[in-house]
Amino acid sequence: MRRIPPLGALRAFEAGARHLSFTRAATELRVTQAAISHQVRQLEDWLGVSLFERRGHALTLTQKGQAYLRELTPAFERLAEATTRLYEAEQGPLRVTVLPSLASCWLVPRLASFRQHHEELELQISSAVELWDFLDDRFDVGVRSGLGKWTGLKAELLAPEGLTPVCTPALARRLRAPSDLRKLRLLHDTPKDGWRRWLDAAGVEGVETTKGFAFNDAGLVLQAARQGEGVALGRLMLAAEDLRTGRLVRPFETVLPNDYGYWLVHPRPLSGRSDVAALRAWLLSEARATARSVGLAVTG
Template identity: 35%
Template sequence: MPLSSLRVFESVGRSGSFVQAALELGISSSAVSHSIRKLEESIDIQLFERTTREVNLTRKGRVLMEHVQRGLDEMQRGFALARTEEPPPLRLHTAPSFGVQWLMPRLPRFVQAHPAIDLRFSASTDYAQFENDDFDLDVVYGEPRSSVHEKVPLAVEHLTPLCSPEIAETLRSPQDLYKHRLIQCDVQMLQWKGWFEANHLMPTHHYALRFDRSTMAIAAAVNGMGVVLESTLLAETELKTGRLVAPLRGLTHDIQYVGHYLVYPKRRTRDAAAHVFIKWLLEELSVTAIP
């Protein structure tokens, strides 16, 4: 298939206009129309539905469009890499609390072990944009939305009440929780209500402290502001240093769930730096000391 025909198809499909595609490619509108017609004839598929005012991709046209754009992006990326003498950066996107609480304390070890990798780090609650070539890997919180990308569950996390050692001295039984301020993270998939029900206890209906980030909820518990229901994976550093303790483990049932996933485009598996980081990440998770 001539590459020029695929470039014309991609431009028309993206802009929805023969005229706009002609301006972008520096050819005439009739040449665009002729190229599209020849492409449809050669593959025996109608790619566009035409009206007097616009052209729209058919269902099969949309399917083809996704793969053609991916192929053109890969070629453009390849030419860019070939023109530079430096290796491409590894662009990592992550959910904020995972990035701050779990990844950042370990990142010095990765940088020390792989000083040649140019790591670019970003954190937000949005999904990474792979199609625009903005990121290579993404660690997301919760089940990723359906896509063509690879997704790898990272770890089974345990939710249990956590608090400062001082508060822990007053928690001898699960019922003692009713006497304390309970800290809640509102964006957490599983919250206090579910934990109480899993332990056959009546949920409380009042939470004096609510946050939209696990990082802030954990910090509030460290500062003695109450008891937080949090993942021992995210609070691993605080648990290891003794700033937080889990006084009710052994007396109650933890809630277990897969909280975070690694997502990346299938084509990124050819990137050596991405391979190195994925291997390192999974190894670090496998040796996590606190379940």
């Protein structure tokens, strides 16, 4: 008979020891901080040893706690690998959720490249604005815009983003200086203060930013710009193909950094899946090449 402590208590200890915080462990495991504390005490009672030293709000591991964590870490990794192998044995198409603007402007035009490199893999792509919380089984991975903070998920930055005016070549000929923007309709999505922030960065005053067209999707902003409806405050990653083909141009060089970048996110156990790894490598290569082509700084 195996002598094994309650698995819930082991999981609570491993997360708490990894973070050195019961609060962060509770967030990761989607339980309360009190539940983590209770399970860790239950484990200490079961083992008959102290695993943590608690000094006020500071949390450190005892020597026995450190030794126990060293033994448990590879065990949890083997569990994750076993789960990955089970996923792969049962897997069908790789189910991906992508923001509509990124799907239409960036991902779909590049799918031929993915097929050339990975004919054996099937993607099932869904576009949605709402944030998927990964608690259900509708999708395997997602490509999202944000700060990279999704509780309990692995998130990897694909590329940064930047905002700059884009328009048709015909409209660009009417723009000799940023102050000339007052003559044209301004197009934007969110953030709503983007135009004001860009104008401030360009050192321009007196341009009315409340008039024009506002959209709830960055892809629609670019579509309106292609049709000559005005000058869009475009997202460079999304506008890259339009800029490459000359459908749109950049009348000015000033780029407003966007705090939000594009991230690949998925539950941690899926990291070792071969199809997830293949998609990750392809997305990183394509996204970073796109970012470099429009002058966005890429690290890594």
